[in-house]
Amino acid sequence: MADVDLDHLANMTTGGSVITTYNYDEEEILMCTKIDSNKFGDAVVPIFFYLIFTISLLGNGLILFLLLKFESIKTVTNLFILNLVISDLLFTVTLPFWAYYQTHGWIFGEGLCKVASSTFYIGFYSSILFLTMMTVDRYMAVVHAISAARTRKLMYVYLASAVIWAVSLLSTIPKLILYGTRSDPFYGTLCVETGYKMETMQWWEMFGYCQQLLVFFLIPLVVILYCYTLIVIKLYSTKMNNKDKAVKLILLIVLAFFICWTPFNIILFIKAQNLYQKYEDANCNNTIDYVYFLCRNIAYFHCCVNPFFYTFVGTKFRHHLASLFGNWIRRGLRYRHPSLSSRTSEYSPQTIYE
Known part of the structure; x- marks a missing residue:
């Protein structure tokens, strides 16, 4: 199936205004070119991908720097944050590869096609699982504080992280095997799932939809809702100060996850339902393609939200930021006004932001 989109958004499906014939692993298949939706994707997708790349790289890169400079990595929370950042x-x-690919075709070779697609999905899957695991860890620390004090050891983090990376890697193996390059008369060289009979490719595509919907959306969503609901109940049953702020943060975390991921997975559910009908459909409906482009970009934006919710809202990381930028400001003042060095040295990182 000709496809310039990473998540099986077909640039060419059956039916529609422009019909052409392709030989797919010695099978002739009637396809249609979705010119309008493809132009929309070419205009929108690269902008979003480059934007997400920039924001995520700056946000997650800053967290990684703060962790390595100011924090001890060998704590339960910091190890989970480190894995989430990675x-x-x-x-x-x-993302820059897929942004360029959207408008220019794949020019990076078959080896990088497999590596880039596998790396993309390993990060994609593991990020969702680490978010879920961090929620479970918070639930244990708040709701079952006594038992958690005995079980929340480093070995517990190492084991959980190893399982998450293993599950993510195993879930990506089909991408590594199936992805490859092939030429297309409309779009040049494509990096797509290819090389097998159509029935085989459809089976793996359906498997991918089910895997995404069940393992990487429904189960995490249920776990997150369950854990945070009990955390909120526990907070309101204690005399904790600033409990309202904690509850608001929890609601924002859940809301962000729901808003970012639910529309995308609803579209995937619709695409899964239409999987075996689309090659027989006489009408080339572009509406789902437009919605898919937008919902997918919203879902991918969640990697930019993670740094804010899981670190920058915490007092500790805000202190680190104040210390970091405070040091830069003091160095700049000393460089421009050497006479101020004795006065600026009197201030600690604490006094700068207070």
Whole structure:
């Protein structure tokens, strides 16, 4: 199936205004060229991908720097944050390739096609699982504080992280095997799932939809809702100060996850339902393609939201930021006004932001 989109958004499906015939692994298949939706994708997708790449790289890169400079990595929370940052960065670094590919075709060779697609999905899947695991960890620390004090050890983080990376890697193996390059008369060289009979490709595509919907959306969503609901109940049953702020943060985290991921997965569910009908459909409906482009970009933007919710809202990381930028400001003042060095040295990082 000719496809310049990473998530199986067919540039050419059956039916529609422009019909052409392709030989797909010795099978002739009637396809249609979705010219309007493809032009829309060419205009919108690269802008979003480059924007997400820039924001995510800056946000997650800053968190990584703060962790390494100011924090001890060997704590439960920081190890989970480190893994989440690595997941988001793995996902992020591939976006420029897909942005360029959207408008110019794949020029990077078959080997990089497999590597880029696998890296993308490893980061994509592991990020969702680490978010879910961090929610479970917070639930254990708040709701079951006594038992968590005994079980929240470094070995627990290492084991959970190893399982998450293993699941993400195993879930990506079909992409590594199936993805490859082939030439297309309309779009040049494509990086797509190719090389097998149509029935085989449809089976793997349906498997991918089910895997995404169940393992990487419904189960995480249920776990997140369950854990945060009990955390909120626990907070309101205690005499904790600033509990309202904590609850608001929890609601924002859940709301961000729901808003970013639900529309995208609803579209995938619709595409899964239409999978076996689209090659027989006489009408080339572009509406789902437009919605897909937008919903997918919203979902991918969640990797930019993670740094804010899971670190920058915390007092500790805000202190680190104040210390970091405060040091830069003091150095700049000393460089421009050497006479101020004795006065600026009196201030600690604490006093700069207070």
